[in-house]
Amino acid sequence: MIITAAILGLVLGLLMGGRWRSLLHKRFRLLPLLFSAFILSWLLSVHFFSDWLAGSDHVWLWRSVIAALQLAAMSFFLLVNRRKPGIWFIFAGGLLNGLVIIANGGRMPVGPAIDRFGEAAAAQINSVPHYFTASGHEPLLFLADLYPVWTFGTYMVSLGDFLIAAGVLWLGLYMSRPVRRKNRAAVSQLTS
Template identity: 45%
Template sequence: MNLIAFILGLIRGFLRKVPVGRMFRRTFDWRYFFRIMRLRLRSVFRKKFRRPILLLASVLIGVLRTLPWLEEFLGGQERLVFPALLQYGLISIFLFLNRKKPGMIAVLLGTLLNGSVIAANGGRMPVDAWIGQFGLQALERVLAAPHYFLATGDEPLLFLADRIPFWSFGFLMVSLGDLAIMFGIFRLAAYLPRRIGRPRRAAAVD
């Protein structure tokens, strides 16, 4: 779902101020259009972020948290909270350092919300049992994931858990934090193609 938000944001950023309704008219300047697209693509790769190593480390820890043998390796389910705290701590620092970029505050807020409920539940995210309404396969995915568990209703901070039905190439449950993160990712992705400078004719579009 975050990938979809990112792709939609990129599309929004690349087509910003482009007269889409006139693209298939004979008078549309395709040469100028592709020149602008090339400049905006170049702008995506010119954007700089502070301490990207923190983001990379957080992603790697997030991957480790999905591995079924991690609980046994750490010596008990109660210790799953430690890699979760490390993951969310690192990503929160990265987001705070880059908070001036569009969308980052929303992503940071969503991350803190998700991190809070996960930390309060021993390093795992509670998922509303209503997910069973989406079919046995959706339920089995939750049961098989070591970093999720079915909520019984007594979990702390349950209002921040995955309780909101959502569709993303299949039905799933998301949290309030997930929605904030998706909104922030969309805004950030829409910003990436934007040119920082306004040289020459490109200023007419950017």
């Protein structure tokens, strides 16, 4: 759903007079933090890392710490770039998702609506390291992936995902807009 929102935002931006070239001129500060957050998120989602952590007596703690580091890196990146359109929505959605993931040992609970997609989808949830089927007593369950969505596939999404998608759509619209740089000579004449 979030990727669909990003594509839709870019396409709408281009249809509204935006330019592909503008994508290359948009600047984000501290991009390594964003990449660090994605790497930490990826670690929580791959089997070999989960299998390696399984040898520890503190799997739940380690997964929670990694999720907290991922949330911190992403949050700091977003706060530094907060003037970009849509960033506050992405920040709010990421915070909601991060809180429920940290509270559940680095894994996102998935609600019973997953059954709408069939038995295979429900069975697959527990085979993925960073998700699990909720029993109904998990902390912050109201922030979990509870809502079924169909966008180029079937997904379970959370309230945080809806906020992230709205922010990404808005950011996508902004990304194709032409960059308007101030003429430094004109600015210096105005200020002198």
